Amino acid sequence: MTEFAADDLRASDSDRERTAEILRDAAGEGRLGLDELDDRLSAVYAAKTYGELAPIVRDLPQPAGAPAMAAGPADPARFGAEPTSSGAVAIMSGFDRSGRWTVPSLFRALAFMGGGEINMRDARFTTREVTIWVIAIMGGVGIIVPQDAEVHVTGFGLMGAFDHLRTPPAAPGGPVIRIKGLAFWGGVGILRRSPRLSGNSERGQRQDEWKQEIRERKEERKQEIRDRQEDSDR
Numbered sequence: 001m002t003e004f005a006a007d008d009l010r011a012s013d014s015d016r017e018r019t020a021e022i023l024r025d026a027a028g029e030g031r032l033g034l035d036e037l038d039d040r041l042s043a044v045y046a047a048k049t050y051g052e053l054a055p056i057v058r059d060l061p062q063p064a065g066a067p068a069m070a071a072g073p074a075d076p077a078r079f080g081a082e083p084t085s086s087g088a089v090a091i092m093s094g095f096d097r098s099g100r101w102t103v104p105s106l107f108r109a110l111a112f113m114g115g116g117e118i119n120m121r122d123a124r125f126t127t128r129e130v131t132i133w134v135i136a137i138m139g140g141v142g143i144i145v146p147q148d149a150e151v152h153v154t155g156f157g158l159m160g161a162f163d164h165l166r167t168p169p170a171a172p173g174g175p176v177i178r179i180k181g182l183a184f185w186g187g188v189g190i191l192r193r194s195p196r197l198s199g200n201s202e203r204g205q206r207q208d209e210w211k212q213e214i215r216e217r218k219e220e221r222k223q224e225i226r227d228r229q230e231d232s233d234r
Contacts, residue, residue, distance in 0.1 A: 009049060009050050010048060010049055011047055011048060011049055011050055011052070011053055015050070015053060016044050016045060016047060016053070019044050019047075019053050019056060019057055020041055020044050020045075022057045022060055022062065023037055023040050023041060023044065023056070023057065023060070024037075026057075026060045026061070031060060032060075039147065039193055040056050040057075040147070043056050043147055044056055055147065055148040055174060056147065056148075077124075078124055078125065078175075079124070079125050079126070079127065079128050079175075080126070080127075081102045081124045081125075081126060082102060082126070083102050083103065083104030083105075083126045084101045084102045085097055085101060085102075085104070085107070086104050086106075086107065086108070087107060087108040087109060087110075088107075088108075088109045088110075088116055088118070089109070089110045089111075090110070090111045090112070090114030090115060090116045090139065091110075091112045091113065091114055092112070092113045092114050093114045094114055094115050094116055095109070095111075095114075095116035095117075096116065096117050096119075097116075097117065097118050097119065098117060098118075098119035098122070098144075099119070099122055099123075100122055100123070100124070101123050101124075102123065102124045102125065102126060103120055103123050103124070103125045103126065103130050103175075104126050104130065105126050105127045105129075105130055105131065106130070106131050106133065107130065107131070107132050107133070108133045108134075109132070109133065109134045109135070109141055109181075110134075110135045110136075110137075111134075111135070111136045111137070111139035111140060111141050111186065112137045112138065112139055113137070113138045113139055114139045115139050115140045115141065115142075116139075116140075116141050116142070117141070117142045117143075117144070118132060118134075118141065118142070118143045118144070119142075119143075119144040120143075120144060120145055120146060120149070120175075120177070121144050121145070121146050121147075121193045123146075125175050128175055128176060129175070129176040129177075129178070130175065130176070130177055130178070131177075131178045131179075131180065132177060132178070132179045132180070132181075133180050133181050134155060134179065134180070134181035134182075134183075134188050135181050135182050135184075136160065136181070136182070136183045136184070136186035136187060136188050137184045137185065137186055138184070138185045138186050139186045140186055140187045140188070140189070141186075141187075141188050141189070142188075142189045142190075142191070143179060143188065143189065143190045143191070144190075144191050144192075144193050145165070145177050145190065145191070145192050145193075146174065146175065146192075146193070147192055147193065148174030148175075149174050149175050149176070149177050149192070150174060150175070150176045150177070151165050151177050151178075151179065151190070151192070152176070152177070152178045152179070153165055153178075153179045153180075153190065154178070154179070154180050155179055155180050155181040155182060155183065155188060156182060156183075157182075157183040157184075157187070157188075158182060158183070158184045158185075159184060159185050160183035160184050160185050160186045160187055161183055161187040161188070161189075162181070162182070162183045162187070162188045163188060163189050163190040164190075165190040165191075165192060
């Protein structure tokens with residue numbers, strides 16, 4: 001009989017709902033903004049295993065008595081595939097690497113008086129650790145990394161801007177992405193995003209309802225503060 005690590009076990013709808021509830025509480029307490037809440041909820045509803053759920057709430061307080069979700073080794077379905085692209089060039093033009101593509105161990109990109117996007121939020125990886133070399137000269141490159149990625153940026157800007165994304169501690173099972181290069185009279189922007197939701201309208205509606213509830217809770221808190229201030233002024 002095949003044995004599975006805890007993080008490989010399939011998550012149930014109730015597991016996803018419990019995780020989403022942690023996010024909703026965190027947003028209501030001001031620990032998460034609405035944009036980040038939206039990203040994380042998308043990742044929750046797209047998650048299939050405990051290993052995919054765990055990193056989403058790893059940096060948030062867990063309710064008392066909540067079952068711990070293990071996070072273990074890298075997902076073999078996510079790593080080890082053949083690369084689909086080794087680089088990209090935009091000279092007074094543009095390029096786009098996004099969707100279900102496979103990132104090589106070394107990816108080189110050049111944007112000269114042009115622009116491009118390297119979107120790895122839904123990508124697979126040839127190896128768990130990859131390097132992205134970017135040169136932007138009088139142009140711009142946007143890089144989007146997965147929510148659970150460990151990111152190390154050593155690129156720099158010369159009369160330009162090279163983002164240095166702050167990375168949280170490594171999430172077990174996530175990729176390690178090293179971003180290097182130069183922005184000369186140009187820019188390299190780096191964002192962290194969760195995988196896109198697969199497209200369930202009911203889930204999307206539930207996210208909208210939760211976001212509205214959080215807005216209402218925040219307004220109630222603001223009103224309570226105003227009421228207390230008025231009472232103290234009397």
